[in-house]
Amino acid sequence: MRDDTDEALMLRYRHGEVRAFEVLLTRHRRPIYNFILRFVLDRAQAEDLLQETFLRVIKGSESYERQAKFTTWLYTIARNLCVDASRRAKHRRADSLDAPLDAEDGSATLLDRVADQKGTVDRQVIGKQLGERIQCAVDKLVEEQREVFVLREVMDLPFKEIAVIVGCPENTVKSRMRYALEKLREALEEYRDLAQAAQ
Amino acid sequence: MTSDCKSFDEKLLDYLYEELESREHETLKAHLEGCERCKMEMESFGRVRSAAKSLTMAEAPQAASAKLLYQAAQLAPRRGVVIPLFKRVVHHPAYAMAASFVVVGGIAGWMLLNHKMDMPQSPIAVEAAQRQLDEEAAGTEAAKGTVAKAGAGQLAAAEGEVNLPVAVPVAAAASAASKTTVATRMETTLGTTVDGKSAGRGRMDSSGFGGKDNTKEDGAAARAPREVATKEKAASAPADKMQWHASKALDDAVDVTNAGVPSGGVPVEAPPPVVAKPAVMPATENKIGDLAKNERGVAGLRYNDQRAPGPSSQPPSGPIGQIASSGKKERPVATPPPPAKSDPPVMPRALSAYEQRELDEPAVAEGQQVMQRNMEEARRRDFDALAQQKRKGIGSKGMPQPAAPSQALATNPAQKQPARDEQAADVEVLLKRHGEQTNRQDCRSADATYRQIKEHFPERMTPQGRLDHAKCQRVLGNYSEARNELNSLLQEAPSLRGRIDRETKLLEMEEQPQRAAEAPFPAPPRAKKAAAKPSQNAKPADADTAF
Structure with missing residues (x-):
């Protein structure tokens, strides 16, 4: 069962096999959680949205048909939930307690979770500084560019699928991606040497 | 660039x-x-990608995974064949509507086939039936007057020695369906009977008394009119309704039970010819005896019930003989009249050869025997009331007082028990017959059958049977009895509330026109009384004077 495709597992769950859903959850909960976390920049909210995402998958299993890729459907659900949550957050003007308030305050809330445990101490220090920097730069990206960057760079989804998820043409996605890369390049200019060293 | x-x-x-x-x-x-x-x-974009690789992925919380697995198990679609099969039906409005039509139609058809859903009677049909009953009632009133007049005249001519013709008009009324008015036919038959004494031996019609004959007729002289009456009855079933009114006009001395006359006027199959037997008809005899002023020279009925049986008295064989031999003092036994010239006032007699032959006749069908026995019981109960009413009047005239048959049965359990045992075997037949009679709306016969069952087997009466009885009473015009039955049934069988309410509405619909008709044009006292208590066969107060 673990070798089955996502679509096959979903069809199995549709016919009542709870075990198939467990496999799907194990396979996708981490990427989805990270996508949501980098979208909403709030751990508790990301956890709630993660549950809501898979809950919608459970409820929509009866109407699921093998027409689209399962990951596309799953990330579409997650992204829609994130967009809704982001809109509500804008209305409330609430800031995340976990996200760094300022790029210069040195807080590494997200970085603490994603710290690389490998490498030498120097590389760990460099990597930590570089990670903090790029994390802050990513957080400062426009929402549309950030989601495309995360989906492409972190989730490793092709541009075609990202276009389906975000609901816009593929060229638009590539354009947003290019803007995101240029902004990140500017933010990481001072860490150019460190980045080269990290390579 | x-x-x-x-x-x-x-x-x-x-x-x-x-x-x-x-x-x-x-x-x-x-x-x-x-x-x-x-x-x-x-290269610059490559460095950004290299830096982005430091964005490692965080671990998802396990608590969320546990909750999701629980939700997935709870909300997982159930396996099965039925749900996928009907998924299209459930999700498509057209299919759902078609399926609902099929289901509702199937249920309705099943209920109709199993008689679980009675169609309400059309108000038009009820009105037509009421109109027909009113017309027949009007004809009955005319017949009453004519018969009373004719009876009085003939009785005066024959010095009041008219016993048997009381029954003959009943048979005549049966033939009234052959385009002859009841009054004319009655007059004709009555006159013929009174005038022709050789053939006019008082004889109860077999159709009215279950084939029991309590007359003094001797052999073939009286056999011919009986056969004629039987043929008339069998040939003219619708005339039995007229026969019923005619009998009421004659002070309910006789009744008709074996006729099938549906209220809607649909002719039904006539019951099989009934073989006449000597029977006990004390009430009729009592009545006729009351009418008789002089027994000499009249072929009438005699009572010997309160007289000690003489040496020549021999109990007949068969069931009647058994009853007579076991309780001669309580149970009146009809005897043929002795010769007119040497006729002692009242003497028990032996059965005639004709009666004996018929009693011993083994060719009588079993079904006919059961029917005759049941009808006799029903008639006997009806005549009990007349007998009790007439007892005082007859006693004042010095006439012997017969004990009511039902009273005799009631006071002698040993005598009653065999009859009960006999009918116990026939209770199923009675119940089936009651249902059949109700179905073909033969209300009078159903009423008689119901009373039999109610008297001897009250525990076998079902709410359905009682409801049918209430219907019959409504059709017969016994609204008070019908209402009482419905009220009691409403308390004892609440499950039939819907049908009871429907029947009550019909009853009210039929009662209202009657009230409206009675208010501006009050009926004469006799008709009023007859209409008030038709089921009791109560004798009108002026019945004696009419004859």
Whole structure:
């Protein structure tokens, strides 16, 4: 069962096999959680949205048909939930307690979770500084560019699928991606040497 | 910046993320080797990608996974064959509507086939039936007057020795269906009977008394009119309704039970001819005896019930003989009249050869016997009331007082028990017959059958049977009894509330026109009384004077 495709597992769950859903959850909960976390920049909210995402998958299993890729459907659900949550957050003007308030305050809330445990101490220090920097730069990206960057760079989804998820043409996605890369390049200019060293 | 650089910029991301085909990839790679600007651009984006690799993925919370697995188990679609089969039906409105029609139609058809859903009677049909009953009642009133007049005249001519003709008009009324008015026919038959004494031996019609004959007729002289009456009855079933009114006009001395006359006027199958037997008809005899002023020279009925049986008295064989022999003092036994000239006032007699032959006749069908016995019981109960009413009057005239048959049965359990045992075997037949009579709306017969069952087997009466009885009472015009039955049934069988309410509405619908008709044009006292208590066969107060 673990070798089955996502679509096959979903069809199995549709016919009542709870075990198939467990496999799907194990396979996708981490990427989805990270996508949501980098979208909403709030751990508790990301956890709630993660549950809501898979809950919608459970409820929509009866109407699921093998027409689209399962990951596309799953990330579409997650992204829609994130967009809704982001809109509500804008209305409330609430800031995340976990996200760094300022790029210069040195807080590494997200970085603490994603710290690389490998490498030498120097590389760990460099990597930590570089990670903090790029994390802050990513957080400062426009929402549309950030989601495309995360989906492409972190989730490793092709541009075609990202276009389906975000609901816009593929060229638009590539354009947003290019803007995101240029902004990140500017933010990481001072860490150019460190980045080269990290390579 | 060359045109190749513009083309490279367009495909920079595809090249960076390796989404180009191999040929385009090689072309762009060759361009990068020769273009410094594009090479630097590519390296800068490569550094960003390298920095982005430090964005490692966080672990998802396990608590969320546990909750999701629980939800998935709770909300998982159930396996099965039925749900997928009907999924299309459930999700499509047209299919759902068609399926609902099929289901509702199926249930309704099943209920109709199993008689679980009675169609309400049409108000038009009820009104037509009421109109028909009113017309017949009017005809009955005319018949009453005519018969009373004729009876009085003939009785005066014959010095009041009219016993048997009381029954003959009943048979005559049965033939009234052959386009002859009841009054004319009655007059004719009555006159013939009184005038022709040789053939006019008082004889009860077999159709009215279950084939029991309590007359003094001797052999073939009286056999012919009986056969004629039987043929008339069998040939003219609808005339039995007229026969019923005619009998009421004659003070309910006789009744008709074996006729099938549906209220809607649909002719039904006439009951089989009944073989006449000597029977006990004390009430009729009592009545006739009351009418008789002089017994000499009259072929009438005699009572011997309160007289000690003489030496020549021999109990007949068969069931009647058994009853007579076991309780001669309580049970009156009809005897044929002795010769007119040497006729002692009242003497028990032996059965005639004709009666004896008929009693011993083994060819009588079993079904006919059961029917006759049941009808006799019903008639006997009806005549009990008349007997009790007449007892005082007859006693004052010095006439012997017969004990009521039902009283005799009631006071002698040993005598009653055999009859009960006999009928116990026939209770199923009675119940079935009651249902059949109700179905074909033969209300009078159903009423008699119901009373039999109620008297001897009250525990076998079902709410359905009682409801049918209430219907019959409504059709017969016994509204008070019908209402009482419905009220009691409403308390004892609430499950039939819907049908009871429907029947109550019909009853009220039929009662209202009657009230409206009675209010501006009050009926004469006799008709009022007859209409008030038709089921009791109560004798009108002026019945004696009419004869």
